[in-house]
Amino acid sequence: MSSINYNERIPNNVDLSENRRLQRALESWLPNYLSWWDELGPEGTQGYDVLLRTAVDVSADGWAHFDYVKMPEYRWGIFLNEPVPDRKIGFGDHKGEDVWQEVPGEYRSTLRRLIVTQGDTEPASVEQQRLLGQTAPSLYDLRNLFQINVEEGRHLWAMVYLLHAHFGRDGREEAEMMLERHSGDEDKPRILGAFNEPTPEWLSMFMFAFFTDRDGKFQLASLAESAFDPLARTCQFMLTEEAHHMFVGESGVMRIVKRTCDIMEELGTDDPERIRQAGAIDLQTLQRWINFHYSVSVDLFGQELSTNAANYYTQGLKGRFHEDKIDDDHILVNDSYAVHMLEGDKIVEREQPALTSINEKLRQSYIDDCQRGLNRWNKVIEKQGSEFRFSLPHRAFHRAIGNFAEVKVSPDGKVVRDEEWQKNVRSWLPTDEDRAFVTSLMKPCYEHGKIAGWIAPPTRGIHGHPFDFDYVRFN
Ligand code: BYC
Numbered sequence: 001m002s003s004i005n006y007n008e009r010i011p012n013n014v015d016l017s018e019n020r021r022l023q024r025a026l027e028s029w030l031p032n033y034l035s036w037w038d039e040l041g042p043e044g045t046q047g048y049d050v051l052l053r054t055a056v057d058v059s060a061d062g063w064a065h066f067d068y069v070k071m072p073e074y075r076w077g078i079f080l081n082e083p084v085p086d087r088k089i090g091f092g093d094h095k096g097e098d099v100w101q102e103v104p105g106e107y108r109s110t111l112r113r114l115i116v117t118q119g120d121t122e123p124a125s126v127e128q129q130r131l132l133g134q135t136a137p138s139l140y141d142l143r144n145l146f147q148i149n150v151e152e153g154r155h156l157w158a159m160v161y162l163l164h165a166h167f168g169r170d171g172r173e174e175a176e177m178m179l180e181r182h183s184g185d186e187d188k189p190r191i192l193g194a195f196n197e198p199t200p201e202w203l204s205m206f207m208f209a210f211f212t213d214r215d216g217k218f219q220l221a222s223l224a225e226s227a228f229d230p231l232a233r234t235c236q237f238m239l240t241e242e243a244h245h246m247f248v249g250e251s252g253v254m255r256i257v258k259r260t261c262d263i264m265e266e267l268g269t270d271d272p273e274r275i276r277q278a279g280a281i282d283l284q285t286l287q288r289w290i291n292f293h294y295s296v297s298v299d300l301f302g303q304e305l306s307t308n309a310a311n312y313y314t315q316g317l318k319g320r321f322h323e324d325k326i327d328d329d330h331i332l333v334n335d336s337y338a339v340h341m342l343e344g345d346k347i348v349e350r351e352q353p354a355l356t357s358i359n360e361k362l363r364q365s366y367i368d369d370c371q372r373g374l375n376r377w378n379k380v381i382e383k384q385g386s387e388f389r390f391s392l393p394h395r396a397f398h399r400a401i402g403n404f405a406e407v408k409v410s411p412d413g414k415v416v417r418d419e420e421w422q423k424n425v426r427s428w429l430p431t432d433e434d435r436a437f438v439t440s441l442m443k444p445c446y447e448h449g450k451i452a453g454w455i456a457p458p459t460r461g462i463h464g465h466p467f468d469f470d471y472v473r474f475n
Contacts, residue, residue, distance in 0.1 A: 011077030013058060014161070025164050026078075029175055033156075036179045037072065041126055042133045042149050045071045047475040050146045051462065055079055055154070058237055066463045068473065074150045078161045080233040089227040090323050091330040092316040099229040103166050107315055111228060112167050114318060116174050117191050118223065119159030120181060121216070122152045124195035125208075127183040132205055135442035137452035140461060141202070143471035144248045148209065151241045158234045166230065193400055194296040200435075201442045202455075203256065203281065207293035209249025210373060215300040217242055218321055218366050225319025250373050251458060256281055257377050258456040261384035270386055276437060279453040283381065283388045285438070288430045290390055291411060294370065295398035301363040303402040304339050310355040320358065321365045337361055340395060342403050345415040347396055367395065398429065446474070 008017060009027055016023045038046075048071055053064040058079050087099045103111055126149050136142035156178060163171035181188045189196045194215075199208050220242060224235040263280040264270050272282035302309060312318035313332070320326060328335060335354035340347055354361075370392055378389045394413030396404035408421040411428055430438075445452040449468035461467045 010157075011075050011079075012161075013079050014165075016078065019165075022165055025172060026161065029160060029164070029172075032176070032179055033076070033153075033160075034072065036123065037126075037153065040123075040130060040182065041153070042071065042146060043130050045133055045146065048146075049473040049475065051143055051465075051469075051471045052147055052150060053463070055237075055241070058082060063240065071146060071150065074153070076150070076154045076157045078157055079237050080230060081236040083229065083233060087229060087232075089316050090225060091319050091332075092227075092314045093331075094227055094316045095330055097227075099227050099232070101229055103228060107228075107317060108167070110311070110315065111231070111317055112163070112170060112174065114223070114312065115159050115162050115167075115231065116178075118219065119156055119163070119174075119178055120191045121195050122156040122159070123178060124181075124183045124190040124192075125152050125199075125212075127190075128195065128197070128199040128208070129205060132199065132202060135202065135444050137202060137445050137455045138450065138457070138467075139446055139448070139469070139471045140458060140467055141252070141455075142446070143462065144244075145205070146472070148245050148248060151245070154241070155238050158238055162230060162234060193299055197296060201439050202252075203286075203289055203438050204293070206249050206252030206256070207289050209245050210253055211249070211290075211293040211297040211370065212300070213242060213245040213249060214366060214369060215297050217246060218362055218369075219300075221321050222318050222362060225323045227316035250376070252455070253286070254377055254380060255456040255458060256286065256454065257283070257380045259454060260286070261381060261386065262456065264386060265384055270388065279441065281438060281441070281454055283386075283390070284427075285430070285434050287390055288428065288434060290374075291393045291397065292429050294392055296400075298363060298367070298395055299399055299401040301366065302359040304341070304360045304363075305352060305356045305403075306359045307356060309358040310353075313355060313358050321362055340403065342396075342407060342415070345407075347394075347404075347409070347413055347415065363395070367392065393428075446472075 010016060010030065016026070049068040050071060051066060052069045052074065053066050054069065054075055055063055055077060056065040057063045058081050089095055089097050089099055129145060129149060132145055133142060136145060160175045160178060163175045167174070181190050183190050184196045184198060194212050199205050217239065220235040220239050224232050224239065226232045260275060260280045260283060263275055263278045267274055267278060269275070272284050275282040323330065332354040336351040337354045337357035337360065338349045339352045339357050339360050341350045374390050374392060381388055393411035394409060396409040396413060397411050399405050408416050408418060410416050410424065441452065441454045443452060448470065451457050457467050461469055462471065
């Protein structure tokens with residue numbers, strides 16, 4: 001493993017210059033990537049200088065370098081965590097064997113499918129966020145958006161490297177396809193549902209970064225357990241970057257809640273209409289956004305009972321979250337797990353084989369993690385003295401994948417008839433009016449130290465700088 005070489009066209013720590021064929025293949029993908037970025041990446045940002053972090057090392061301390069960068073000149077590189085000497089496979093049929101540096105023939109198409117699905121989400125999110133740079137509530141937020149965008153771009157590079165390096169011609173074709181499918185495209189949509197939903201305003205942006213990027217955390221952590229060592233090491237490094245994305249989501253929503261609470265206190269009311277008139281977003285509306293983004297993200301874990309997931313695990317391709325911290329045999333053929341199922345019009349928990357319930361177990365870890373974030377938002381409300389509390393809707397609410405895709409379920413987990421759904425859906429999910437109201441607040445605020453009226457400033461800036469700092473310079 002070499003250190004990262006920035007003199008190369010594609011910075012990397014995988015000794016790319018020693019593999020001319022691979023280097024040439026990736027260098028020929030680079031212009032396609034750049035035209036995609038130009039066309040579907042952050043709109044109108046060519047001249048901006050942005051204070052961005054760039055990965056310069058894969059060690060835990062000092063991995064990132066902060067400087068002003070013109071966005072199209074960002075150095076997207078290929079970085080894998082250092083290999084763990086003598087690493088053994090931690091689960092499934094191959095448990096205890098050496099990890100693989102090459103793809104075993106029999107798992108080739110399955111692994112490719114997993115890598116493609118992961119890779120597809122990365123450019124999708126950049127496409128979804130493409131216009132948000134026109135309406136950021138502050139320079140600080142604008143910079144954070146661009147940081148996320150360039151890193152999602154790098155995560156695409158991470159997967160494209162694996163496809164080029166390990167999957168031959170099929171891999172190269174899949175790499176091309178990554179730039180051909182587009183978020184929301186009728187003919188060539190992105191693979192997973194949530195990545196075809198628009199992210200048209202900043203409330204959705206923060207919710208997406210909290211809920212959907214968090215799926216990324218759990219999926220990447222599961223792939224970081226893979227017996228295919230290059231995939232595991234790539235995902236480990238991606239997780240380092242991912243933490244900031246979730247921070248942006250959690251702190252963004254928290255700052256909105258804080259602003260709403262301040263307005264509630266100022267006006268001495270919790271009447272949603274009056275809060276809206278004062279230019280803030282009422283807590284009920286925020287709850288509807290939570291319901292939406294949570295439910296589409298919960299779908300990203302796949303079906304509750306999945307033979308795909310069982311096979312990934314048994315074959316050693318994809319593990320569980322923090323596999324080595326789980327106290328069981330890591331083979332799971334004799335284990336069971338309680339899964340939510342539909343029986344008639346009731347939702348019940350039933351013991352199911354642990355192997356086919358792998359998606360559901362990961363979903364549960366995700367749900368617990370989301371709940372911790374909600375608790376922190378609720379603390380802000382509690383401090384302000386209001387009785388209102390956010391809650392996560394039931395996992396069966398508003399699902400398009402799995403056991404509950406065919407039924408309508410209320411946020412508190414009751415199967416309801418169409419009529420009842422129609423009667424209540426306006427208080428459960430964002431309405432067109434809600435969306436129009438939130439959109440009406442989205443005016444860019446790019447003066448130093450200023451912030452839009454619907455969100456509180458952050459308590460701290462980026463990289464030791466104050467909030468009042470020129471994070472983005474327009475030229
Ligand atoms: N939408 O057996 P099942 C991130 C498909 S986010 C549409 O349950 P499986 C990021 C499924 O593909 C992390 N289709 O599936 C976040 C399968 O199709 P095929 C992304 C769906 O395989 C923010 C069929 O239904 N990474 O990094 O057990 C910004 C049968 O379903 C959906 C990964 O997802 C859906 N929601 O589980 C930027 C990791 N769900 O193959 C980035 C890789 C399922 O029969 N992916 N289907 O044609 C996987 O591990 C699995 O593919 C899934 C699905 C967990 C997604």
